[in-house]
Amino acid sequence: MRAIDSVRTADDLQALVERFFRATFSTDNPVITEAVKRMLAAGGKRLRPRITLLAAEACGGKAIEHLHLAAYMELIHVATLIHDDVVDNAATRRGVNATAVDYGNRVSVLAGDYLFAWIFKNVTLNYPHPIPNVLSATLADICDGEVLQLQALGNLDLPLDTYVEIARKKTASLFAASAQCGATMGGGNATEVAALRDFGECFGIAFQMKDDLLDMTADERSLGKPAGNDLTERKTTIPLIAALASGGGRFRAQVRRFYDTAANDAIPAIVDGIEREGGLAATRAQIGRFVERAKSALEPIAARAAKRELIRLTEALQS
Amino acid sequence: MRAIDSVRTADDLQALVERFFRATFSTDNPVITEAVKRMLAAGGKRLRPRITLLAAEACGGKAIEHLHLAAYMELIHVATLIHDDVVDNAATRRGVNATAVDYGNRVSVLAGDYLFAWIFKNVTLNYPHPIPNVLSATLADICDGEVLQLQALGNLDLPLDTYVEIARKKTASLFAASAQCGATMGGGNATEVAALRDFGECFGIAFQMKDDLLDMTADERSLGKPAGNDLTERKTTIPLIAALASGGGRFRAQVRRFYDTAANDAIPAIVDGIEREGGLAATRAQIGRFVERAKSALEPIAARAAKRELIRLTEALQS
Helix, strand or coil: CCCCCCCCCHHHHHHHHHHHHHHHCCCCCHHHHHHHHHHHHCCCCCHHHHHHHHHHHHCCCCHHHHHHHHHHHHHHHHHHHHHHHHHHHHHHCCCCCHHHHHHHHHHHHHHHHHHHHHHHHHHHHHCCCCHHHHHHHHHHHHHHHHHHHHHHCCCCCCCHHHHHHHHHHHHHHHHHHHHHHHHHHCCCCHHHHHHHHHHHHHHHHHHHHHHHHHHHHCCHHHHCCCCCHHHHCCCCCHHHHHHHHHCCHHHHHHHHHHHHHCCHHHHHHHHHHHHHCCHHHHHHHHHHHHHHHHHHHCCCCCCCHHHHHHHHHHHHHHC | CCCCCCCCCHHHHHHHHHHHHHHHCCCCCHHHHHHHHHHHHCCCCCHHHHHHHHHHHHCCCCHHHHHHHHHHHHHHHHHHHHHHHHHHHHHHCCCCCHHHHHHHHHHHHHHHHHHHHHHHHHHHHHCCCCHHHHHHHHHHHHHHHHHHHHHHCCCCCCCHHHHHHHHHHHHHHHHHHHHHHHHHHCCCCHHHHHHHHHHHHHHHHHHHHHHHHHHHHCCHHHHCCCCCHHHHCCCCCHHHHHHHHHCCHHHHHHHHHHHHHCCHHHHHHHHHHHHHCCHHHHHHHHHHHHHHHHHHHCCCCCCCHHHHHHHHHHHHHHC
16 A cells, blocks of 8 residues: 555645746747746745646556646646736836836737647647546636626625635636546546545635635735735625624725725724624634535545645645 | 538628627626627628638538537637737727726736637537647647737848748638638548648738738728728738838838837828838739639639639638
8 A cells, every 4th residue: 555655745746846847848939938937937836736646646646647737737827827917017017118018918918828728739639538628617717707806896795605606716616627637637536536626626715715814914025915915906805705794884984985095004904903803713714614625525535645635735724 | 413512602601600699609707798799799701710611511511510610710819809909908098097997908808818718618528639629729829920920020121931920820820720620520531621721821821911911001991990000010011021122221211210200190101112112012912822822722622612612702812
């Protein structure tokens, strides 16, 4: 048993993915290759590819044989980030030389499109049904979720169920696909593949909730972006939803005033209000629920080291 | 023979495609469905789907059975136009309410991404190899060609070969894929499929050259955009390349000055210069060459009505 239980730890897998990207990533277009390499060099925890590789090993496969598949998961994520940056550039580089902004936007839109196309070109050539279908359906879900999120901006009455549905589409769908495809290619049977997809989806929802929480509790240096950024963008995150649900009219009026005036110096007071109204505690409780669901989803999976690593990654969302 | 030779004319096929879009087009996201429907309602000659259907019929298939496939070809084109508009919005709506511009850009980027993903999701589910691979490789070519075109902006020394390579990627690849996929699904053998792909590529290059020519010779109303727009954007089009190749240093200096000063009132003089230096005549000659190559490519195809329609569409590029 020990001999085939050859899983690396999740940290080893991160290093494996990094080396793979540095050694092999290249497309036919040098400008786009460079843009993508810059994004990859900017770092990241590589959670999606790690989950793909762990899912493959959890079903008896070997991580080393599925590095390309794992890399495509990260690259789908990178392509969506490149397109997110188009919008961010438009918002934050205002006033700067307009031609540079336009040229940047053009290349960013095209680089993201090219990367999606390049991934699908490789996946349709090298992977059996349903892998190409899962990946394209996942990208559709991500975009669908992002549009739903845009429509929910500034909505103080967003139901928790709708929040979870948006998180499921824009964030959890790619974790679900990463686990599902890893399990499929790792030789998992139908039960194992469904269990790992279910695991990925619950993990991804908890991951998004943790991300919402960190935006309010971590400092700018560890986030890599200003704290309270979600509030600046009027995103209806779960700490805010929970605080509004339990809070009184005064807190609601305070948030409404902040949205109306866009006064960023009011953010610390809003965060204090969210904590006072129980929004952070309620978010931690919800994360706990989805962490438990993710772990339960793994019940049909055999007790290999990879399963233990998946559980460890999941429990880390509660820290 | 006459009984199976049941092809509609290309104009009938355009109406068929239009009715199909109006009756059936819908995605799971209402905002994106609406954005795409607006683009479809803005018109278009539907050349790509018409070529798909004609290629299917040229190989003995029935157009009516391949409307979905044909529609995907137009929708890939629409998705690339939606992303082109992101850039155009950024350039032309400057000074307008910034939030509206940002919101517009966000939805445009996401709508284009979603449409690509939605097409691939359907194609990977419903079409055999190599159709999904051809379509994703085509999208990669289109983006690659557009990046190459961006890099060539303002380049007065662009070789004609490089121009043709850019046109092949950004424009002709989708015509080639439209013809190839129509032929494949219409039951064409390997020779017929290769012949129709070759036809589509030559047609597409001639189409791009004609587009360049019209930008200088047609009026704003028939173009749906300002005449001389390519010059404003510093695109190195074939009439300009040909005029620079045969023209003297004075003409080159005039174009360089125009690029340096961005004085749009100089455009009529530049167009006059291009005509005087033989750029329009040389472009017409190059269109004629690719029209002949497109027609030659059809030689292995049986003499059905669909083949005659493809030839008619091709010869129309010379008018």
